Amino acid sequence: MIHDLARATLAWAATARVLAHVSVPTLRVLTFGAAFLLASCSMSLAQTQIQGTNLLEAQAGNVPFLNPPNRTSLYDALDLDVRTSWGRIGGRFETDRSSDNTLAYATFTRRFVEWSDNHLRARVGTVYTLLGRGMIHRSFELPGVILNEQSTLSRYGPSRDVDGALVEASLGPWSTRLLAGTANTGLSSPGTGSVRYAGELAGGQTSLDFHGSGTVGAAYLRSTSTGAQQQELGSGFAGIDPLDAFAIHAVSLPLYFEYAQLGRKASQWTSFSTATRDTHALYASANLIWNTVSFSAEWKDYQHFRLGTNDPPSLVREQSAHLLNRGTHVLNADDERGFQLEGAWAAPLGLTATANLTRADTKRSITPKRFEERFFELRMRPARATIEGALFYDRGRDEFVGLRARRVMGGSATWRVTPRWSTSLDVQQQRAMRGKTTFVDRYLSAEAARAEWGSVAMIWEHTNDPLEEDPAKFGGAVDPRDFVAATVHARVSEKHEATLFYGERRGGLACTAGTCYQVLAFKGAELRLTTRF
Amino acid sequence: MSARRSVALMRRPRSPWRAIRARMVLAVACAALAMAVAIASHSRAAEAPAFHVRSVSGEMLDLDRLRAHGPVLVDFWATWCKPCLEEIPELQRLHRTYSARGLTVIGISVDGPRNFARVRPFASKLGITYPIALDADGSLSQRFAVRAMPTTVLIDRSGAMVRVTEGYHPGEIASLEAAVRTLLAARADSAAIDSLQNPGAMAAPAVHADSAAADSAGGR
Numbered sequence: 049m050i051h052d053l054a055r056a057t058l059a060w061a062a063t064a065r066v067l068a069h070v071s072v073p074t075l076r077v078l079t080f081g082a083a084f085l086l087a088s089c090s091m092s093l094a095q096t097q098i099q100g101t102n103l104l105e106a107q108a109g110n111v112p113f114l115n116p117p118n119r120t121s122l123y124d125a126l127d128l129d130v131r132t133s134w135g136r137i138g139g140r141f142e143t144d145r146s147s148d149n150t151l152a153y154a155t156f157t158r159r160f161v162e163w164s165d166n167h168l169r170a171r172v173g174t175v176y177t178l179l180g181r182g183m184i185h186r187s188f189e190l191p192g193v194i195l196n197e198q199s200t201l202s203r204y205g206p207s208r209d210v211d212g213a214l215v216e217a218s219l220g221p222w223s224t225r226l227l228a229g230t231a232n233t234g235l236s237s238p239g240t241g242s243v244r245y246a247g248e249l250a251g252g253q254t255s256l257d258f259h260g261s262g263t264v265g266a267a268y269l270r271s272t273s274t275g276a277q278q279q280e281l282g283s284g285f286a287g288i289d290p291l292d293a294f295a296i297h298a299v300s301l302p303l304y305f306e307y308a309q310l311g312r313k314a315s316q317w318t319s320f321s322t323a324t325r326d327t328h329a330l331y332a333s334a335n336l337i338w339n340t341v342s343f344s345a346e347w348k349d350y351q352h353f354r355l356g357t358n359d360p361p362s363l364v365r366e367q368s369a370h371l372l373n374r375g376t377h378v379l380n381a382d383d384e385r386g387f388q389l390e391g392a393w394a395a396p397l398g399l400t401a402t403a404n405l406t407r408a409d410t411k412r413s414i415t416p417k418r419f420e421e422r423f424f425e426l427r428m429r430p431a432r433a434t435i436e437g438a439l440f441y442d443r444g445r446d447e448f449v450g451l452r453a454r455r456v457m458g459g460s461a462t463w464r465v466t467p468r469w470s471t472s473l474d475v476q477q478q479r480a481m482r483g484k485t486t487f488v489d490r491y492l493s494a495e496a497a498r499a500e501w502g503s504v505a506m507i508w509e510h511t512n513d514p515l516e517e518d519p520a521k522f523g524g525a526v527d528p529r530d531f532v533a534a535t536v537h538a539r540v541s542e543k544h545e546a547t548l549f550y551g552e553r554r555g556g557l558a559c560t561a562g563t564c565y566q567v568l569a570f571k572g573a574e575l576r577l578t579t580r581f
Numbered sequence: 582m583s584a585r586r587s588v589a590l591m592r593r594p595r596s597p598w599r600a601i602r603a604r605m606v607l608a609v610a611c612a613a614l615a616m617a618v619a620i621a622s623h624s625r626a627a628e629a630p631a632f633h634v635r636s637v638s639g640e641m642l643d644l645d646r647l648r649a650h651g652p653v654l655v656d657f658w659a660t661w662c663k664p665c666l667e668e669i670p671e672l673q674r675l676h677r678t679y680s681a682r683g684l685t686v687i688g689i690s691v692d693g694p695r696n697f698a699r700v701r702p703f704a705s706k707l708g709i710t711y712p713i714a715l716d717a718d719g720s721l722s723q724r725f726a727v728r729a730m731p732t733t734v735l736i737d738r739s740g741a742m743v744r745v746t747e748g749y750h751p752g753e754i755a756s757l758e759a760a761v762r763t764l765l766a767a768r769a770d771s772a773a774i775d776s777l778q779n780p781g782a783m784a785a786p787a788v789h790a791d792s793a794a795a796d797s798a799g800g801r
Contacts, residue, residue, distance in 0.1 A: 097628050101726045127726065131630065136724075166633070178718040182694040188719050192728040261639055292639065300638070302701065333698035342702030361694045366661040373661075390699065392706040400706050429670060436667075462667070462751060470751040499752030537748075545747060561659060562693030578728060580745060 097131040102579040103205075105194055109572010111201070112552065113518055117571070121146035123194055123203045127158075135163035144203045144239055151202040151239035158207070168217050174207075175214035177227055179253045179267040183308040183329045184281040186359035187231070190560050192578075196568045197237045206565065208234035208357070211245055221259070226252040231273040231357045247273035249357060251281075262288035267308075273357050281355070283308035283329075300337040306330070310352060324411050327352040329360055329381070340394040349385040351411065359563070363388040365404050365423060366559055369440060370491050371456050371476045374556045377419040377446050378564050383412045386419070398429040398436075406444075417447040437461035454480040458491075468499040480513075487513040487526070502538040502545075507531075509554050516554070543581055549574040626741040629655075629734065630724040634689075636712040637701050642687055644736070651683025652764040653736045654757075657722060659692050660703045662730040664749040669707050671754040672733075675761060676711040682765050686711040691722050691730070733757065737764050 103125045110119040122145050129138040140158035144151070160173030179185040189207040196203050212229015228250040236244055249272070255265025264286045271279050285306035291299055307320060310327040322330055330349040335342065348363045362379035363386055386408035393401045404423040410416055421444035429436040442456040458476030465471060471494070478489040490510040497503035509531040516529050533551025540546050555569030633643040647653050656672055658665040669688070676686040690700045690713060697715060704713050716722050725734060728747065735744040735757065744760050746753065 099627050099726060101728060103728065129724075129726065131628070176719050176723070178694065181697065186694065188693065189723075191722060257635070259639065289639075300701065302637075304698065335698060335701050337701055337705045340705070340708075342705040344698050344702045346698050359694060361697070364695075366692075366696055368661050368663045368666075390702065392702055394706050394708055402706070427666075464751050466752075467755060468752040497750040499750050500756060503750060542744075559661070561661075561691055562695030578747070580726065 098128070099131070100126065100128045100579075100581050102126045102577075102581075103192070103194075104577045104579075105203075105574065107570070107572060107574045109570060109574070111555075111569050112571045113520065116148075119147050119201075121201075121203065125157075125205050135161070137161050140205075142205060142238065144237070146201070151197075151200050151237065151241075153202075153237070153239035155238050157205070157238055158209070167219060169215070171214045172212075174209045174211060175227065175229065176209055177214055177216075177225060179225075179227075179251065179269065180265070180283045180285045180306050180308070181304075181331060181361055182359040183306055183331060183353065184267055184269045184283050184310075184355070184358055185227070185249070185251065185271075187357070188359070188561075188563070189234075190563060190565075193560055193565070195237075195565055197240060198566065198568070200237070200240060201568070202237035202239040204237035204239070206234050206563075208232060210249065210357075221257045222254070223257065224252060224254040227269075231271075233273070233356050247271065249273050255285075258288075258293075261292040262286070271355070271357065273355070279311055279355070281308060281310050282312075298338070300335065302333075302335045304331075304333045306332075308353070310355075322349050322351075324351055329353040331361055333361075341392070343391045344389070346388045348387070348408075350379075350381040351383060353381040355381075362562070364406055364408065364419070365390070365421065366562060367423075367442075369442075369456075369458055369460075369476055370474070370493070371458070371478045371489055372423075372440075372442055373559055375446070375451075375454065375456070375478065375480075376557060376559055376564060377406075377408060377421075377448060378557070379408075380410075380448065383410050384408050385411055398431055398433070400427045400429075401425070402427075408448075419446045419448055420444045434464040435461060450482050452481045452483070454478060469497070470499075471496050482514070485514055485526075487511065489513065500539060502536070505535045505537075507533045507535070507551070511554070543579060545578045547576045549576075626743055628740050629653075629736040629742045631740075632721055632724070634714040634716075634721070636714045637690075637704070638712070640712055642712055642714055645740075647685045647687075648736055648738050648740060651685065651738060651768050652761060654684060654686045654761065655689060655725070655734045655736065656686065657689050657691055657716070657725065657727045657730065657732040657734075659690060659730050660696050660699050661692070665731045666707075667751060668731050668733070668749040668754070669709060673707070673709055673711065675754070675758060679761060679765060680711075683768050684761055684765060688713040689716050689721055690714070691716050691719070691727065735760055735764070738768060 105123045108118065108120045110117050124143050126141045127138065129136060138160055139156055142157040143154035146152065158174040160171055160175065162169065162171040176187045176189065187208050187210045189205065189209065193206055194203050195206050209232050210227065210229040211232065212227065214225065214227050216225040217223065230245040230247060231249050232244045238244065249269060251267065251269030253265060253267035255263055257263045266284045267282070269281045271281065283306055285304070287302065287304040289300055289302045291301045308329040322328055328351050333344065333346040335344045346361065346363045348361065350360055353360060360379065360381050364377045364379070365388065367373045367376065386406070388404070388406045390402065390404040395401065402425045404421070406421040408419040421442060423440065423442045425438060425440040427438040437460060439459040440457065444454050445451055446454070456476065456478040460472065460474040462470055462472045474493040476491040480487060488511070492508045493505060495503050495505035510528060512526045512528040514526050517526055521527065531552045531554045533549060533553060536548045538546045550573045552571040553569060555567055557564055558567045629644065631644050633641060635641050644653060654672070654675065658669065672686055675684065688709065688711060692700055700713065700715060725732070731749055733746045734742050737743050743764070744757065746757065
């Protein structure tokens with residue numbers, strides 16, 4: 049291994065000579081790369097592991113109604129992670145190139161050095177962390193997601209990170225974390241040349257854990273990320289399972305409460321207010337779990353808490369059904385309060401039932417708006433049966449985006465034809481009213497899969513939503529649109545996977561890991577290769 | 582005008598080819614680096630990053646301690662993930678069948694703060710009895726380079742990641758189960774050798790979460 053790395057170092061040195069006249073930013077990138085490699089070599093003398101993943105996506109096509117229709121682009125993200133007995137050093141090299149060559153970039157978008165043992169973790173460079181439940185700060189990334197800039201089409205991996213330092217320490221029941229750096233809001237591609245990191249933030253959190261049955265803590269953050277004005281934020285949180293504390297284990301009752309304030313005077317830090325004039329964020333949750341029955345209740349009240357670097361719980365169910373996922377409500381932490389109730393029952397014979405009620409309201413708006421969703425799902429998975437399936441019904445409205453009423457229903461079934469072969473069918477329909485216009489969305493997906501090999505799927509989507517119409521068309525009745533696509537997913541080997549998409553993909557909202565983002569429509573062919581080495 | 586500024590004004594304008602050439606060479610250099618690293622890491626299975634987290638029910642899960650008792654299966658999943666719904670009952674079956682022989686199954690939920698409150702009810706609904714932990718800040722997913730849901734990592738007693746699977750299609754549990762059996766058989770063989778070499782020694786019982794020991798170690 050040392051010889052291989054030494055050879056790579058020599059190759060790197062040779063290329064560096066060629067690059068004698070390269071621009072300063074490129075040299076900076078190269079310098080980091082060389083430092084990364086040298087550190088890797090030096091660490092190889094100790095017990096070292098080098099791991100990497102690569103995500104490559106090539107596209108031939110474009111957003112429908114945009115020219116040229118045969119645009120080609122290539123995106124690649126290479127992650128390297130060198131682990132040694134004392135810690136880690138890692139980085140991500142990201143590049144995007146397209147045939148129109150407008151916003152091409154090739155740069156390191158992540159680099160870090162991390163040291164850790166059983167009680168301490170210190171990381172310098174690109175850091176991610178969470179304070180409380182994210183009400184005053186959450187930095188994160190969405191692995192495997194590739195986004196397009198809406199106007200420039202430049203592609204990038206979404207990462208809302210902090211460029212700075214993070215220290216986490218724990219001793220017995222006590223734990224603390226400290227954070228300082230400059231924040232990336234994750235909204236722009238490195239290719240746009242816009243300033244991705246802005247302002248400074250510094251803060252931390254400390255908490256006490258009571259053997260898993262309870263925790264209490266406080267967090268503080270000082271930030272200039274959202275403007276020139278410095279903001280001070282503080283939050284206090286507590287979680288407890290009172291039944292567990294009394295050694296009752298047949299029933300669980302975990303409770304959690306967090307309250308945060310922004311920009312208060314020192315004398316006001318101890319006050320508790322949910323008045324609309326006071327900037328605050330309140331979140332509370334309760335679970336009741338008893339045998340096969342479970343129940344969760346959550347409450348939120350957010351005022352002026354859209355900070356750009358935080359992520360309060362939205363209390364809107366993250367749906368896995370396609371039409372429901374793309375029709376979700378995006379939290380407006382500037383002015384929203386509401387609740388979410390969910391109950392589930394695991395009945396005999398592999399039957400599970402889930403019911404959910406979600407509501408979100410504006411408090412200050414002159415014209416009050418409401419998001420409401422009632423969801424019910426029945427899932428069947430009988431033991432030893434070769435067929436399993438689910439049915440759902442969802443009814444609601446989202447006045448934040450002008451949807452007065454919405455009804456979605458659907459079902460999915462999977463048939464295990466043989467132990468290795470299976471087929472799946474997914475059917476959904478939405479009938480919704482935007483203003484005075486009623487429109488219908490239909491979704492159908494049929495898939496055949498073979499374990500270890502991969503799958504082939506056909507997807508058909510139909511809509512007469514006026515928002516999906518050709519922008520060049522003006523007036524008259526809405527022309528319905530159909531989106532037809534085929535995907536082939538192949539497990540090339542244990543370390544390589546390939547997914548080929550061909551056809552037309554509908555754009556819109558999508559949510560992954562609790563975060564929602566806009567996906568651009570696409571028409572053409574797309575090949576994605578993921579490698580793990 | 583200073584001499585330095587005069588020199589700067591006399592410089593020729595930058596050629597666009599220079600930037601293109603630089604980027605091309607940079608790309609080639611990075612590819613070479615990736616290949617070198619790939620060659621270097623090819624010879625052996627990667628070692629699983631050590632972790633210790635508290636499960637949602639309060640147990641402390643320490644990978645080093647758990648793998649001392651046998652292979653560990655770590656499943657990264659989420660409440661919104663459709664294939665996870667198909668995989669989790671199969672993992673529960675593996676847990677039920679092989680936990681007494683030394684297998685430990687751990688579920689790591691990658692749900693963000695939006696879904697924290699739904700993880701325990703969800704696990705209860707699916708009848709999960711193996712320990713579940715939250716990857717609240719995403720650090721575990723990053724250390725395991727998780728890019729798709731679900732991602733299942735099988736770790737042997739030496740700590741090597743012998744199998745990493747992304748995504749799930751019905752029937753794929755069979756090959757995972759075969760890999761688990763192989764590791765358990767190897768464990769049984771080594772236990773038999775140990776007992777021959779040291780007749781007083783007994784194979785350690787399977788432990789899902791050694792909370793008392795981990796607490797005393799003061800793990801996070």
